[in-house]
Amino acid sequence: MGLLRSDVEKIAHLARLAIAPGETARYAQELSQILDLVAQMDAVDTQGVDPMAHPLHMIQRLRPDLPSEPNQRGRFQAIAPLTEAGLYLVPKVIE
Amino acid sequence: MLQVALMHDKSIAELRGDLDARVYSSVELTRHYLDRIARLDPRLNSFITVAEEQALAKAEQADRAIAAGAGGPLTGIPIAHKDIFCTQGLRTSCGSRMLDNFIAPYDATVVGQLDAVVLGKTNMDEFAMGSSNETSYYGPVRNPWDPARVPGGSSGGSAAAVAARLCAAATGTDTGGSIRQPAALCGVTGVKPTYGRCSRWGMIAFASSLDQAGPMARTAADAALMLQAMAGFDPRDSTSVDTPVPDYAALLDADLHGLRIGLPKEYFGDGLDGGVAASIEEAIRAYEGLGAEVRKVSLPNSPLSVPVYYVVAPAECSSNLARFDGVRYGHRCENPKDLEDLYKRSRAEGFGAEVQRRIMIGTYALSAGYYDAYYLKAQKIRHLIADDFRRAFEQVDVILGPTSPTTAFPIGSKMDDPVAMYLNDIYTIATNLAGLPGLSIPVAPAAGMPVGLQLIGNYFDEGRLLNVAHRLQQTTDWHRATPPGFE
Numbered sequence: 001m002g003l004l005r006s007d008v009e010k011i012a013h014l015a016r017l018a019i020a021p022g023e024t025a026r027y028a029q030e031l032s033q034i035l036d037l038v039a040q041m042d043a044v045d046t047q048g049v050d051p052m053a054h055p056l057h058m059i060q061r062l063r064p065d066l067p068s069e070p071n072q073r074g075r076f077q078a079i080a081p082l083t084e085a086g087l088y089l090v091p092k093v094i095e
Numbered sequence: 096m097l098q099v100a101l102m103h104d105k106s107i108a109e110l111r112g113d114l115d116a117r118v119y120s121s122v123e124l125t126r127h128y129l130d131r132i133a134r135l136d137p138r139l140n141s142f143i144t145v146a147e148e149q150a151l152a153k154a155e156q157a158d159r160a161i162a163a164g165a166g167g168p169l170t171g172i173p174i175a176h177k178d179i180f181c182t183q184g185l186r187t188s189c190g191s192r193m194l195d196n197f198i199a200p201y202d203a204t205v206v207g208q209l210d211a212v213v214l215g216k217t218n219m220d221e222f223a224m225g226s227s228n229e230t231s232y233y234g235p236v237r238n239p240w241d242p243a244r245v246p247g248g249s250s251g252g253s254a255a256a257v258a259a260r261l262c263a264a265a266t267g268t269d270t271g272g273s274i275r276q277p278a279a280l281c282g283v284t285g286v287k288p289t290y291g292r293c294s295r296w297g298m299i300a301f302a303s304s305l306d307q308a309g310p311m312a313r314t315a316a317d318a319a320l321m322l323q324a325m326a327g328f329d330p331r332d333s334t335s336v337d338t339p340v341p342d343y344a345a346l347l348d349a350d351l352h353g354l355r356i357g358l359p360k361e362y363f364g365d366g367l368d369g370g371v372a373a374s375i376e377e378a379i380r381a382y383e384g385l386g387a388e389v390r391k392v393s394l395p396n397s398p399l400s401v402p403v404y405y406v407v408a409p410a411e412c413s414s415n416l417a418r419f420d421g422v423r424y425g426h427r428c429e430n431p432k433d434l435e436d437l438y439k440r441s442r443a444e445g446f447g448a449e450v451q452r453r454i455m456i457g458t459y460a461l462s463a464g465y466y467d468a469y470y471l472k473a474q475k476i477r478h479l480i481a482d483d484f485r486r487a488f489e490q491v492d493v494i495l496g497p498t499s500p501t502t503a504f505p506i507g508s509k510m511d512d513p514v515a516m517y518l519n520d521i522y523t524i525a526t527n528l529a530g531l532p533g534l535s536i537p538v539a540p541a542a543g544m545p546v547g548l549q550l551i552g553n554y555f556d557e558g559r560l561l562n563v564a565h566r567l568q569q570t571t572d573w574h575r576a577t578p579p580g581f582e
Contacts, residue, residue, distance in 0.1 A: 007459075008455070012455065015442075015454050015458040016417075016438040016439050017451055017455070018439035018442070019443070027452075027455065031456060031459070033513065033514050034452070034456050034513060035456075036514075037402050037405060037514050038402045038406055038473075040399060040402045041406070042472075044396075044476055044479070046475035046476060046479070049475040049476075050478055051475050051477070051478065052474055052478035052481060053304060054334075055290040055291075055304065055481065055531075056336065056530055056554065058291070058334070058336070060333060075200055078200075079196075079197065080422070080424060081421065081422070090431075091434050092433070092434075093433075093434050
């Protein structure tokens with residue numbers, strides 16, 4: 001299973017990871033090696049088998065839709081890179 | 096001072112007795128460990144952060160509580176936490192440049208429940224991805240038994256610190272073997288509980304359907320005390336299971352006559368080092384001597400556990416690590432051009448190579464057109480793997496085998512081939528996929544290096560596993576060995 005450099009670029013974009021142009025080939029090779037390992041799954045017949053997402057087949061536990069925690073925005077924003085007036089600052093998105 | 100010299104060889108129960116009887120204080124005990132860390136950890140690099148001030152403050156508080164008769168089971172006992180657990184006011188780096196500047200604003204649930212003295216945060220593979228503790232931003236950890244070799248991973252720092260007696264015990268996490276394998280390579284006892292047994296709240300997530308917190312200590316008895324404090328329902332963790340926690344210490348001494356031990360034939364085949372196999376065989380004979388009945392079982396889908404894991408875990412990690420984007424915490428790149436540049440460069444700078452590889456594989460496996468062929472297929476085979484265990488547990492009470500195919504390998508020897516590194520987890524991964532509990536205990540060394548024996552139990556049968564481990568430790572000495580230079 002050979003990944004092309006264009007595949008690597010697409011995946012990197014989805015994952016929001018900057019990949020230097022010189023590294024695309026190396027990533028393509030390493031990821032292809034991992035996909036070769038994973039290809040062993042193709043030999044298994046899983047017709048009629050349910051996927052197992054949770055080891056104990058639990059379902060999502062719900063709770064009442066009522067606040068249970070105090071507002072600690074100030075405390076949690078103290079460690080943020082850039083904030084102002086309770087907002088997190090990022091480069092402008094809309095021109 | 097003879098008492099001081101022996102403190103780091105004592106069990107948690109002995110330390111508890113000494114602290115309660117005021118033979119020495121928690122402050123003295125904590126200073127003793129801090130001195131050892133300062134003197135000996137440069138050889139190992141097992142700590143990322145040593146919290147001297149906070150540890151001594153907590154020890155003082157512990158001494159007051161003990162004097163007032165208000166202490167808990169681990170009050171005043173100095174332990175270390177894997178740097179994946181949020182510890183309020185302390186750097187919580189997850190072994191990554193991404194969180195090098197992250198001071199946790201709260202304690203993880205298991206940290207709060209242990210309520211021990213926290214000596215510091217131990218080194219680990221970055222974001223828990225690795226089997227050798229070589230991917231840490233803070234440099235590799237060295238095995239106390241041979242500093243040219245790896246301690247195993249991803250809880251390599253905790254395993255090394257416990258083996259070197261730099262703490263009374265430590266916490267680790269296990270997603271594909273990350274407690275059990277380093278425990279095996281460093282000659283200590285490590286337990287991965289049933290999925291949902293311990294709270295994951297405040298434990299930085301790698302793969303949400305696989306991650307579990309667990310204790311690492313020098314004996315099963317110590318691990319039982321740690322697990323007693325760590326286990327239990329937590330409403331803040333939506334995957335936490337509301338099942339009563341048994342009294343693990345009370346179950347330790349149960350007799351093993353009639354215990355049915357299963358040996359999976361798939362765990363004793365090609366790829367298993369001869370020296371490791373010989374040590375496991377010796378331990379099997381010891382268990383027969385204790386009255387256990389040994390029989391062969393089969394887990395036919397075992398060979399698929401590595402490929403299945405390397406789809407499921409990266410897929411879940413790609414989702415969990417999406418939160419690291421330079422916006423609310425953690426590393427942020429300089430002078431981002433726009434939002435996309437902020438995300439892409441912060442993440443590329445913050446994450447190391449193995450983490451980026453796994454995010455990429457996971458993203459690919461979940462992307463449109465590939466989800467069915469990869470993620471869904473893997474989850475179906477996962478079901479088959481869990482069914483193998485279910486059938487085996489109809490015939491036996493516990494499953495036994497080697498924890499790792501080899502003893503500790505040289506630092507740097509497997510870094511060129513990610514797939515070769517992944518095969519270290521071949522005996523441990525299926526346990527996480529099925530959600531079962533497992534532990535590793537030291538047996539006879541091979542060529543001077545520790546060997547781990549793995550026990551796998553049925554869901555919520557940690558009490559039995561600890562009992563089976565403890566009974567071997569009562570009649571053998573392998574777990575008492577100290578790495579030379581760390582006496």
